[in-house]
Amino acid sequence: MENLTIDKPVDCPPAGRIITVERVATANLPTERGNFRIAGYRSLISDEEFVVLIKGEMRAEVPTLVRIHSQCLTGDVFGSIKCDCGPQLHKAMEMIEAEGRGAIVYQQQEGRGIGILNKIRAYALQDEGADTVEANEKLGFAIDARTYEQCAEILFDLGLCQVKVISNNPDKLRALEQAGLTIAERIPIEVETDAPAAHYLKVKKEKMGHLLNS
Numbered sequence: 001m002e003n004l005t006i007d008k009p010v011d012c013p014p015a016g017r018i019i020t021v022e023r024v025a026t027a028n029l030p031t032e033r034g035n036f037r038i039a040g041y042r043s044l045i046s047d048e049e050f051v052v053l054i055k056g057e058m059r060a061e062v063p064t065l066v067r068i069h070s071q072c073l074t075g076d077v078f079g080s081i082k083c084d085c086g087p088q089l090h091k092a093m094e095m096i097e098a099e100g101r102g103a104i105v106y107q108q109q110e111g112r113g114i115g116i117l118n119k120i121r122a123y124a125l126q127d128e129g130a131d132t133v134e135a136n137e138k139l140g141f142a143i144d145a146r147t148y149e150q151c152a153e154i155l156f157d158l159g160l161c162q163v164k165v166i167s168n169n170p171d172k173l174r175a176l177e178q179a180g181l182t183i184a185e186r187i188p189i190e191v192e193t194d195a196p197a198a199h200y201l202k203v204k205k206e207k208m209g210h211l212l213n214s
């Protein structure tokens with residue numbers, strides 16, 4: 001957080017880019033997976049809030065491990081095995097701890113942007129046989145309602161310009177690149193999953209273009 005202005009490439013953030021998030025507070029956060037800094041951001045154009053875990057110095061000239069993690073209450077907190085979100089979050093924390101540098105933007109777009117209550121409605125449809133994509137469609141929602149513009153703005157605010165993105169989701173990489181970040185590398189993330197999540201991941205791969213090997 002200290003070296004926000006060192007050797008920043010001239011076009012980062014891109015000229016004319018309006019930053020629509022504001023850092024509210026930063027504090028230490030010791031965790032089971034290492035010591036991090038935690039920062040809270042709020043959107044200046046909506047009521048959305050963001051939390052960022054930060055490890056090490058954020059420097060514009062250093063390609064830095066980054067994960068954009070979308071909130072998944074059921075997976076992150078309750079340990080649901082319908083998806084692989086919780087293990088992915090923990091794995092990303094461990095990767096950043098091992099590297100000694102990186103950031104996780106935790107965006108509160110639950111259920112790919114439809115909110116926790118609608119996600120439970122979608123789960124109810126899945127109990128009746130729909131897959132994750134069909135359930136969203138039946139409820140009249142986009143398959144993926146998330147946007148990543150403000151996540152990119154947070155990375156700019158942290159002082160980052162070049163990122164090594166921990167993700168299997170090509171939409172996230174495209175969005176960060178379009179926002180003006182340099183994608184130095186994509187770091188795949190695959191975790192051990194139980195049977196329900198394996199089906200979910202198959203759907204994500206086949207219907208949403210996620211880059212998964214297994």
Ligand SMILES: [Zn+2]
Pocket residue numbers: 072074075076083084085086
């Ligand atoms: Zn999940």
